[in-house]
Amino acid sequence: MRVKVLEKNERSIEVLIEGISLPIINAIRRYAMTQVPTMAIDEVLVMVNTSPLFDEILAHRLGLIPLKSDEALEKYRSPEECAECTAYARGCENCFAYLRLEAAAEGESVTVYSGDIVSDDPDITPVYKNIPIVTLAPGQRLVVEMRARLGRGIEHIKWSPVTVATNRYVAKINVDRSRCDLCKRCIELCPRKIFYIENNELKVRNEMNCILCKQCERSCPKDAIMLSWYEDKYILRLESTGVLKPERILSESISMLIKKLDELHEQMNKVTVK
Ligand code: SF4
Ligand code: SF4
Incomplete structure (x- = not known):
C-alpha cells in the first residue's frame, strides 16, 4: 500500500x-x-429572550455553531459513556462544557455573534467568532445558558466534523x-x-x-x-468544519473503524468457539 x-x-x-x-x-x-466525535451545544436554557427569534430557532442556531474539539476527545466522556452515566441529568462535568451568552441592545440595534459566547472551558470555544446568531432591536435582550457535549454525526449533523x-x-x-x-x-x-x-x-x-x-x-x-x-x-x-484538524479526523476515523472491526472479530471468535 x-x-x-x-x-x-x-x-x-x-x-x-x-x-x-x-x-x-x-x-x-x-x-x-x-463516527468521529466532536463537541456541540446540545442543551439550551433560555432565561431571557425578547429577540425576534423563537427559543427553538435560537437553540437550533446555537447547536450548529462549530466548537473547538481537539482537546475534548481526551477530556470529555464519549456519548455512549455519558448516556449510561447516572449523573447525566444533573450535568456531570466529565460530559458537559458550560457556555453562556448574554447580550442587550440599548440605544441602537446589536448583532449577537458566536464570538459573544463565553465558555467555562477555554478549550471549548466557537471556532469562528463571526457567525451571526440574532440581531437585537433597541430594548431587546438575550440571556442563555448552554451545555455542550461530545456527539457523533450519525446522531445529528451538528456533530459531524466534515x-x-x-x-x-x-x-x-x-x-x-x-x-x-x-x-x-x-x-x-x-x-x-x-x-x-x-x-x-x-x-x-x-x-x-x-x-x-x-x-x-x-x-x-x-x-x-x-x-x-x-x-x-x-x-x-476531507474538509473540516474547523472543529478538528483534518489529519486528526482522518486518523480518528481509521482508528474507529479498526476498533469496530476488532469488536466484530472478537464476537465472531466467540461464535466460532461455541
Ligand atoms: S474533460 Fe473531463 S474527463 Fe476529460 S480530461 Fe478534462 S476533466 Fe477529465
Ligand atoms: S478533440 Fe481534437 S484535439 Fe482533442 S483529441 Fe480529439 S481531435 Fe485531438
Whole structure:
C-alpha cells in the first residue's frame, strides 16, 4: 500500500491511496462523517429572550455553531459513556462544557455573534467568532445558558466534523495520436485544463486533476480519447468544519473503524468457539 498526501492545510486534506479496495476507503470516509466525535451545544436554557427569534430557532442556531474539539476527545466522556452515566441529568462535568451568552441592545440595534459566547472551558470555544446568531432591536435582550457535549454525526449533523468527505477515482487518459487532428476541442472543453499541445502533439498533464466528466471523450470528433480509471488508486478528500484538524479526523476515523472491526472479530471468535 502507498499513501501520498496531495494537499494539506488547516481545513482540508487530500490523500492518494494505492493498493486498497474502494469499500475500505468508503468506510473511512463514512466514519469521518458519522463516527468521529466532536463537541456541540446540545442543551439550551433560555432565561431571557425578547429577540425576534423563537427559543427553538435560537437553540437550533446555537447547536450548529462549530466548537473547538481537539482537546475534548481526551477530556470529555464519549456519548455512549455519558448516556449510561447516572449523573447525566444533573450535568456531570466529565460530559458537559458550560457556555453562556448574554447580550442587550440599548440605544441602537446589536448583532449577537458566536464570538459573544463565553465558555467555562477555554478549550471549548466557537471556532469562528463571526457567525451571526440574532440581531437585537433597541430594548431587546438575550440571556442563555448552554451545555455542550461530545456527539457523533450519525446522531445529528451538528456533530459531524466534515463539510466535505469524498473519494474519487484516478483517471487514465489515453489519446490515439494517429486519429487526433489537433482541433483543440478537448483543450477548450476540459474544465481542469488537462490537455495542451506541444511539438505539434496533444499532451496530457496531471491526470489526477481529471474529474472524469467525460466532456473530452464525448466531444472529440475523431474518437481519439479513451477514458478509464485505475482499479486500486483512489483520492480521499476531507474538509473540516474547523472543529478538528483534518489529519486528526482522518486518523480518528481509521482508528474507529479498526476498533469496530476488532469488536466484530472478537464476537465472531466467540461464535466460532461455541
Ligand atoms: S478533440 Fe480529439 S481531435 Fe481534437 S484535439 Fe482533442 S483529441 Fe485531438
Ligand atoms: S474527463 Fe473531463 S476533466 Fe477529465 S480530461 Fe476529460 S474533460 Fe478534462
